[in-house]
Amino acid sequence: MPEINYLAVLVAAAAAFVASAVWYIALGKELAKVTAAFAEAQQQRQPWKLLVVLAEHLVIAAVLAYLIGRMGPVGLPGAAAIGALLWLGLAATQWVGAMVWEKTPWQLAAIHAGDWLVKLILIAAIVGAWR
């Protein structure tokens, strides 16, 4: 079991949460054009959803800290590259599947996949550099 810096996990989850919020605020209009459900969700104030999102980011940050911790010293660029590779292998592949099999509009898939790329690189960089 690698040593995990839990403070770094908390900070990484919080940073990714903020980055994700900024991402969806910036692209909210575009997203609302392709998904009525998101447009509807934007109108409603439901703080519990934000708590769930924060919990999701904590899970992602904890798993990344564990994985990168097991890999030994990788440095900041190495950690960011691991984040990008995890995105390619495990996040982007799911959005490709959603476009092919569930007819998910490419704009929707691109916005969500972009959010995942940003958050994975950010989390990996923080937990990789701060050990």
Add this chain to the structure above:
Amino acid sequence: MRRINLWAVIAATLVTFLVSSLYYSPLGFGHVWQEYSAGPVAGSKPSVGLALGEFARTLFLAYMLAYFFVRLGVTGWQDALRLGLYLWAAFSATQWVGGIMWEHSPLPLAALHAGDWLVKILLMALILGTWRAKPNAREVGHA
């Protein structure tokens, strides 16, 4: 020395592709998929092109998992299963929780797809974690 066993990657791809095909067929959960999916192919027989594309996607996933397992120094099938579970929780479960909350993805559809990923990742992990590389297999460098 860290190496990828390409034979294990191919075996993991073949097994997972077959199991996933059965999972979405009328023998598995095809009826759930057909009932809740917005996609045009749910529950019907996919074209050869779609099937080949899905095979390529599965192969890519298996290769990436193998790459990470080698870099993580996976010690056996139990360790591999545990890692597979962590990866599923971080990359699949979280996406579907988001889909249900923000885009009103139907719960049965989310559970269906998340379940497919769970089966897929655990099967791949089991094969890749058990069948590890011999010295002449392909070496993995740092990212």
